[in-house]
Amino acid sequence: MKRAVLFGIIAVLIVTSVTFAGAAPRRGGTLRVGLNADPPNMDPHQSTAAVDRQVFQNLFDKLVDLNQDLEIVPMLATSWTISDGGRTYTFRLRPNVVFHDGTAFNAEAVKYNFERMLDRSFGSNRFGEVNLVTGVTVVDDLTVRIALEKAYSPFLAVLSDRAGMMVSPTAARRLGRDFAREPVGAGPYKFVEKRPQERIVLERFDRHWDRTAGNVERIIYRPFTDENARLANLRADELDIIDQLPARDVPAVRTDAKTRLLERSGLGWQGMWINVTAAPLNNKALRQALNAAIDRRTIARVVFGETVTPGNGPFPPGMFTHNIPANSRLPERNLDLARQKLREGGQPNGFALTLKVTPGREPQQVAQVIQSMVTEVGIRVNIEIVEFGTLLAQHDAGRFEASLLGWSGRPDPDANIYGFFVTGGALNNSKYSNSRVDTLLDAARILTTAEQRRRAYTEIMTILNDDLPYLFLYWPKEYKTLGPKLQGFVHVPDGMMRLRHVWLNP
């Protein structure tokens, strides 16, 4: 009896130790990441390219971060209070945190970081994100108070991205604008080297505050602008994870035994900009006619298969504003309505339209599908392929009628709508101006509860669905493809590869 019990205990011990050994993260190894472009700038306060952010996730710790449900979670700030009608944020900071160069992280460091972003002579590209900050006060070593000019609900979401990434004041003071060449953060990985268009190498930082972070010893980022080469490298076991997969490869990768495909709703939206100040679409009825002749479900199915969700608003699934009916309801194609609107607009036989697209298969295919759909009511679309930089210039000068361009998306709804539809917004390509919309957009930033903000966005979307400065068409899904060795990867809808807790099986 005693022996049976003893054997039983030993068996349980063996089983549990084996199970835990399989599940326990292994330390060591080199993680190889395939990016879709070469990150140009390693200074979060100067960076403009989206791909830079991939490297930043592991090099720089931020005040707060996002979890899989897009909720704000602590990182360098362990707690915070919002007071004074949303105008004051008081952060408690994590103790015993050091930057890679040994500088202590504290309230002074936070203050320095904000001053750097707000310094006009430095010219930080984060200025526009934090320009509501009127003052940063060091309350004590681990408490910092940030005062805003007015309430700004997206503020914490902003701090979960580059504006919240803390750089070492010592290094930043010493290097100035050259900080990008020798970046120093407080993340679980420190910078080793960057060879342009070749690789970026990070190495585990042994004094990071999170003892469970940094399982992998090194991370190597390699840019592959050609998507076929990127996938081929993953399949050949030269990479452990890649970003962005073309729609046509998704079915094959899904069934490939050597790779694992992770899929989530993304944060971005895609569709058609309309210049509301130029003929023919300065006529609202004609815009509505165009919209009524388009079948979003067909576009999504024909061009993308299952890799996008057809949509009609700036808030993809996963955002708390998604299920506003004015955002999530998909209009059905209605040719009778289209013809009626054409008559209202004084063009009963249709009209001609030039649609500009960037080079690339998918935009051109979307344009072709639209072209064939709207021709049924007499709208004759001429597709023009324009290089991206040139297209931006044409947008700025208002020299376009319609173009297919979207937005990569941010976690807070404000960043997905504000700059695009506010009068004079830097991203307002359609030159749309509606004072009611302006008021509501500003209000949605000041209102503090989710319910209040949803009401504001509901009214905005109702107006936009009628005015149609932009035709939202679909929401791209977020894909990551993993090789067999990578474990513990958490897929967050913002598309950022957070690698601090992953590990590699041999």
Add this chain to the structure above:
Amino acid sequence: MSRFLARRLLLTLPVLFFVSLIVFSLISLIPGDPARVFLGEEVTTEALEVLRKQLGLDRPVHIRYLYWLGRVVRGDLGKSVRDGRPVLDTLLQKLPTTMELAVTSLIVAWAIAIPGGLLAAWKRRSAWDYAATTVSLAGISIPNFWLGIMLIYLLAVNQRLLPPSGYVEPWVDLGRNLRLMVMPSIVLGSALAALVMRLLRSSLIEVLGTDYVRTAHAKGLNDRVVVVKHAMKNAMIPVVTIMGLQLSGLLGGAVITETIFAIPGFGRLAVDSILTRDYPMVQGVVLFAALAVVLTNLFVDMVYAFLDPRIRLEERPA
């Protein structure tokens, strides 16, 4: 010889000046505000203003050119708009990579083309000739990008014989470096071989019909000695011109191959810089490419003199 060299090197300066002037004018004509393109999604009016000032875009284009020229003569090619690194540093870093790709591709090309062209001419209208013609046609016809992806899938993904793409410096890991060069060299080399082979074939056929070759045969010299030792040298003269052009072309980078095989060479650098309106970098790459063409031509001219002593590089005093 040394006077010849000195004069030719001196002549490179006006060439480079004109090339830089033309390129500077052309890229400033490209639509699109560089600051706007650079900021992309992150644009705000304040950021635009600051960046335009930093890039000197508030100055007229001819002033910008003079500023740039002034720095260039002091060896300063400026800083990249994209990442702030000195342009010269980036170019020097990528120069060995580009040179290596160029050299290995040409080795592959000429290793196919020269024996192939020689055999095709020597054994005219035989099976060798037809085989060489077919191979060269295939080389020209098959698109780089298709061949590249096919090779990656066949040799690297399906059979793990070679690494699929990337680059590592030869002094870091020579074995891997050479294995990484195999497929890109085949892709580039196969296209280049075709032209050289065709040219060598027709050039050699012509030389083999000349008097001195017939004399050599009449003297009883071995056929192989006649062709290889006597005829080839003269046949190679027009071919060497083409080979020189191929070398200088490759030193400007091979965009498609570099993109598919993730090789950080000048080709990708040039294209990326144009798309991001990184003016200083575009200027720098073009200057390097122009210099490469000029120096390669110089080298080719010196090779001529070796091949055919009748070609004098300088006038002999009467």
